Amino acid sequence: LREYIISEAMHALGIPTTRSLAVVKTGMPVIRETVLPGTVLTRTASSHLRVGTFQYAAWRGGREALKALADYAIRRHMPEVAGDGRPYLAFLREVIDRQARLIARWMLVGFIHGVMNTDNMTISGETIDYGPCAFMDEYDPDTVFSSIDTHGRYAYGRQPAIGAWNLARLAEALLPLIHEDEEKAVRLAEEALGEYAGRYEDYWLRGMRAKLGLFGGEAEDAVLARDLLDLMHRHRADYTRTFFELTRGMPEEAPMHGAREFGEWLDRWRLRLARQPQTESEVRRLMESANPAVIPRNARVEEALEAAARGDLSVTERLLAALAKPYDHDAADPLYAAVPPKPDRPYRTFCGT
Secondary structure, eight states, X not given: OHHHHHHHHHXXXXXXXXXXXXXXXXXXXXXXXXXXXXXXXXXXXXXXXXXHHHHHIIIIIHHHHHXXXXXXXXXXXOGGGTTXXXXXXXXXXXXXXXXXXXXXXXXXXXXXXXXOOGGGOBSXXXXXOOSSOEEOSBOOTTOOOBTTOTTOTTOGGGHXXXXXXXXXXXXXXXXXXXXXXXXXXXXXXXXXXXXXHHHHHHHHHHHHHHHTTOOSOOXXXXXXXXXXXXXXXXXXXXXXXXXXXXXXXXXXGSXXXXXXXXXXXXXXXXXXXXXXXXXXXXXXXXXXXXXXXXXXXXXXXXXXXXXXXXXXXXXXXXXXXXXXXXXXXXTOOHHHHXXXXXXXXXXXXXXXX
């Protein structure tokens, strides 16, 4: 049910995602912190090909199986690269671009996947396997919720780097197809992988400009955005709520209101807004399109899961209804838009398998 709820929320947020067709009881217990009713989830996707699929083909099937898989993936997902002089290199570059765009969008809404191994990265660029995932409340790049991620490998702030690591594994698997000369294949793959950081930064900055209502681009925009994140981190400000209050034009309601540094940052932001020709209403529309009023808050998700374990799905249904229109600021349900009280202990999530 966590996967069902979060994938529906991601779909409503406009983030590429697999979705859930059904959740069916098995009649068997599952042991977590308590004994819970077991279920099977049916997931829908444009395909279930992952980086791990290519690793498996390369290791177990050899070049012939790898080529068959790559040709199928190109036909299904990226037919436009089939006519390229180096189709498998073009395929790798397209996967790199899709993942840079996807992970940037995760970061922009405070989403933490929780278990970004190569078997959980799709070739299509859709989010898959919402096991121990969650949305961040207080902004902290080191945030981890997964019960198995004891060393923070998949922490919020490490997700872009882990994306690069996974893509390097895809490139390794594709080397026999990229060029028959291994040294040339490695050089071409490294050049493609070298594009990832710039593409991720570009997608992230575009999204952050929208979150701040910035049209066009100025050289200091990235510094302005990162300075805000640094303030949020130091003052333990809620990520979603901070941008929500800025969108409403009510920074006095923001979690950092009263901090001298925040006041100074607001002055810089307002000067940046004043240098662009767009009206206040245009700025607000842009910000509303990028800053959700409602996300699947951990406390609300747990309420839904606990009620469902007792056989009551009405809480899940109400939550899903609230999550269906995350950017409708005027109609946001106050219960689901509010920041819940801090939990008494660190929040932990678990793999669904």
